[in-house]
Amino acid sequence: MASPIRVLTAVPICDGHDSAINTINLEFIRHGIEVVYLGYHRYVQDIVRAAIQEDVRAIGISSYNGGHVEFFVEVVKQLRKRGADDIAVFGGGGGTITHDDQRVMQKRGVDKIFFAGTSLTGMVDWVHRRYDKQHKASGRNGAPADMQLARKLTQIEDSYANGKAPRKSAMKKSGNTRVIGFTGPGGAGKTTLIDELVLRLLHRDAKSRVAILSHDPSVVGEGALLGDRATMINSQHDRVFMRSMATRGQAGGLSPATEDCLLLLSQSGFDYVIIETVGTGQEAMPFRSKLVDQTVLVMNPDYGARLQLQKIVMLDLADIVVVNKSDQERARTAMSEIERRIEQNERPQKLISTVAKRHRDAGVDQLCDLLTQPLEASKKARTK
Numbered sequence: 001m002a003s004p005i006r007v008l009t010a011v012p013i014c015d016g017h018d019s020a021i022n023t024i025n026l027e028f029i030r031h032g033i034e035v036v037y038l039g040y041h042r043y044v045q046d047i048v049r050a051a052i053q054e055d056v057r058a059i060g061i062s063s064y065n066g067g068h069v070e071f072f073v074e075v076v077k078q079l080r081k082r083g084a085d086d087i088a089v090f091g092g093g094g095g096t097i098t099h100d101d102q103r104v105m106q107k108r109g110v111d112k113i114f115f116a117g118t119s120l121t122g123m124v125d126w127v128h129r130r131y132d133k134q135h136k137a138s139g140r141n142g143a144p145a146d147m148q149l150a151r152k153l154t155q156i157e158d159s160y161a162n163g164k165a166p167r168k169s170a171m172k173k174s175g176n177t178r179v180i181g182f183t184g185p186g187g188a189g190k191t192t193l194i195d196e197l198v199l200r201l202l203h204r205d206a207k208s209r210v211a212i213l214s215h216d217p218s219v220v221g222e223g224a225l226l227g228d229r230a231t232m233i234n235s236q237h238d239r240v241f242m243r244s245m246a247t248r249g250q251a252g253g254l255s256p257a258t259e260d261c262l263l264l265l266s267q268s269g270f271d272y273v274i275i276e277t278v279g280t281g282q283e284a285m286p287f288r289s290k291l292v293d294q295t296v297l298v299m300n301p302d303y304g305a306r307l308q309l310q311k312i313v314m315l316d317l318a319d320i321v322v323v324n325k326s327d328q329e330r331a332r333t334a335m336s337e338i339e340r341r342i343e344q345n346e347r348p349q350k351l352i353s354t355v356a357k358r359h360r361d362a363g364v365d366q367l368c369d370l371l372t373q374p375l376e377a378s379k380k381a382r383t384k
Contacts, residue, residue, distance in 0.1 A: 211274070
């Protein structure tokens with residue numbers, strides 16, 4: 001697939017109306033645009049941080065609750081402050097943004113305001129014309145570390161998209177970084193579980209830094225909705241770097257560029273790098289064992305008949321199997337059936353039940369313990 005335009009869309013704080021932006025997102029995707037959707041009720045800081053890490057070419061804001069002049073202009077101001085003034089800002093708000101407001105906003109750096117009655121086709125055409133040009137490789141001189149890292153990741157992705165994959169370097173995965181792979185079917189709650197895990201990692205070590213490489217499917221021949229950020233709460237943090245990647249035509253739950261992006265992240269000073277695949281079913285291991293230190297398979301209790309368990313190859317390969325949403329009625333039966341299934345493997349595997357949406361869930365605490373113990377042990381050994 002050719003390198004697509006990437007935009008971030010969001011709805012400001014105190015605004016819970018997302019039906020309009022969801023309609024626009026779908027139209028963008030149908031016309032080959034990758035949309036990183038941040039969701040609604042978002043602060044300026046969240047939007048700017050996400051736009052820089054995702055290295056989007058523009059931010060689209062949908063605002064229906066007033067205060068739009070100040071909010072849009074503050075986004076522009078914060079982008080400039082962080083050296084990301086080549087990320088444009090556009091948006092709309094039905095009948096709440098007046099033409100007088102538009103003139104003020106455009107004088108203060110907002111690129112475009114779409115008014116009620118503008119066709120979706122017109123918006124798509126304008127975005128394609130306006131944002132087709134790529135960013136500079138590293139941004140301005142002295143650009144923040146997040147921006148420099150984000151644009152290096154974009155270079156890697158674009159090289160694959162343009163059929164010029166980078167030559168394999170001698171770079172190795174850092175031994176100081178723990179890489180954890182999460183996979184499992186769609187709807188199992190992987191994103192919520194990762195978000196809760198990140199909260200615990202940040203609290204356990206006030207200096208720890210976490211990177212998340214999250215994957216969503218590309219629509220064949222079209223764009224992609226990269227929506228994991230919309231359900232992330234705890235991961236909207238300055239010690240967390242998150243990058244959303246589309247599969248861009250590759251099967252197996254990962255992008256063609258994932259391996260190289262992972263190697264770059266592992267050399268960038270993070271304590272933990274978490275990779276989340278597209279929702280997978282019965283596939284074999286999506287991760288190369290040399291790149292991932294531990295693998296976690298997240299399952300929903302409602303997977304069907306026991307025969308289905310025999311078909312899930314990941315049950316043979318995962319280091320940890322998590323039955324999430326274990327407050328559901330069938331969870332106890334699922335735990336019993338899965339336990340019998342993995343006993344047949346005759347290898348060390350852990351089975352955990354979690355309710356990721358529950359505050360201070362003991363199962364998530366247990367998972368965090370299992371994932372952090374090896375790294376904590378190695379840190380202690382280095383300090384002796």
